[in-house]
Amino acid sequence: MKNILTVIVIVIMIFANGCSNQIGSKDSSHPMHSLPADFTTDKIQRAFDEYVNYRLWFYPKSVPGNSYEFDSYVGQKINAEIRLYASAPDTPYIHTDIGDWLAIFKTFNGFVYCDGIADIENSVLSLSNYEVIDRFTLDVKHAHTPNYGVSETKEEIIKAIENNIQKITKDLLDSTDRELWEQSTVYLTNFYEYEQGVSIWFVREDHYVWQVPVSFIKINGIYETQSLKGYGFDNLFDLELHDPGRYTFEKQISDAVKIYKIDNKQLTPL
Numbered sequence: 001m002k003n004i005l006t007v008i009v010i011v012i013m014i015f016a017n018g019c020s021n022q023i024g025s026k027d028s029s030h031p032m033h034s035l036p037a038d039f040t041t042d043k044i045q046r047a048f049d050e051y052v053n054y055r056l057w058f059y060p061k062s063v064p065g066n067s068y069e070f071d072s073y074v075g076q077k078i079n080a081e082i083r084l085y086a087s088a089p090d091t092p093y094i095h096t097d098i099g100d101w102l103a104i105f106k107t108f109n110g111f112v113y114c115d116g117i118a119d120i121e122n123s124v125l126s127l128s129n130y131e132v133i134d135r136f137t138l139d140v141k142h143a144h145t146p147n148y149g150v151s152e153t154k155e156e157i158i159k160a161i162e163n164n165i166q167k168i169t170k171d172l173l174d175s176t177d178r179e180l181w182e183q184s185t186v187y188l189t190n191f192y193e194y195e196q197g198v199s200i201w202f203v204r205e206d207h208y209v210w211q212v213p214v215s216f217i218k219i220n221g222i223y224e225t226q227s228l229k230g231y232g233f234d235n236l237f238d239l240e241l242h243d244p245g246r247y248t249f250e251k252q253i254s255d256a257v258k259i260y261k262i263d264n265k266q267l268t269p270l
Contacts, residue, residue: 035082036090041134043112044082044105048094049138051103051114056143063247073098073140081135087128093118096138108194109153145255148190157216158257160223161188164214165200165260168227169267172202180204181262185270188258200227201253209233209249 035041052070059066079097093102094114101117102125118125165186172181187201196217202210212230216223239246259270 035084035092035133038107038110039092039105039112041082041136044092044094045136045138047105047112047114048080048103050147052138052140053143054146056140057146058248058251060143063242063244065244069099070140074142075140077137077139079135079137082133083130084133085125085128085130087125092133093130111192111194113192113194146190148192148255148257151193154193157193157223158188160216160225161198161200161214162258164225164227166267168200168202168212169262173262173265178265180206180208182265184262186260186262186267187253187256188260189252190255190257199252201249201256203253207237209236211249 035044056070056074061068061071080094081096083093083095083102085091085093092105094105095102100121101119104115104118105112106115107113165188169181169186172178175181181202181204183205185203187203189199189201191198197213197215200212200214202212204210210230210232213228214225215227216225218224233245236246236249241247241250261268261270
């Protein structure tokens with residue numbers, strides 16, 4: 001069976017391993033004074049906290065193949081500092097005392113989020129001076145449901161995706177296999193607005209599972225969506241709960257922002 005993790009459209013931000021060495025050199029002779037536009041120290045700290053929880057939620061060490069960057073630190077504090085590098089003045093980074101990596105931060109429509117890590121051992125950043133903008137301590141808590149956020153904009157996006165789900169459902173019910181899709185449960189996975197993509201899970205009564213990636217983008221003030229062909233899985237429920245594919249599926253449907261039922265040839269919200 002294909003590894004389901006290769007087909008899930010969620011903007012996943014991946015960390016690298018380990019750390020203690022100093023990266024670059026601190027330079028206070030030419031202070032940068034402030035963070036780039038749209039960034040604040042509070043926003044960066046919250047984004048890093050959210051990212052740490054996201055990794056613990058979806059990628060615990062109990063699932064084979066996952067990296068364990070933060071599991072060992074649950075219930076402990078880690079020290080972190082926000083840096084600006086001279087060679088990348090528009091991108092804030094966080095360096096911690098638990099790994100040889102830098103967390104990267106970006107902004108999208110006012111959202112500040114962690115976009116993974118930079119492995120800079122052999123990059124230009126390793127030779128670049130940097131300024132420490134702020135230092136803080138993060139309490140690593142036990143994993144909890146991610147704070148995906150709510151907003152009027154997100155509701156607009158959900159409505160656009162729902163229209164897409166209606167079209168997919170109509171195609172299924174017009175197909176020669178329409179009887180198989182009756183009574184299916186449909187899950188719209190939760191998402192961050194900056195991800196610009198979600199997964200739709202169709203789960204039939206015979207336990208056949210179909211995952212459909214859907215992207216969204218705002219064009220001329222209106223959100224438009226585009227769905228891909230999707231991928232089917234015959235034996236997902238036969239896998240162990242901590243199999244990487246099964247675990248991700250279970251987490252995503254448990255976090256679903258909307259759930260529907262195909263009943264009497266109609267898509268009905270639950």
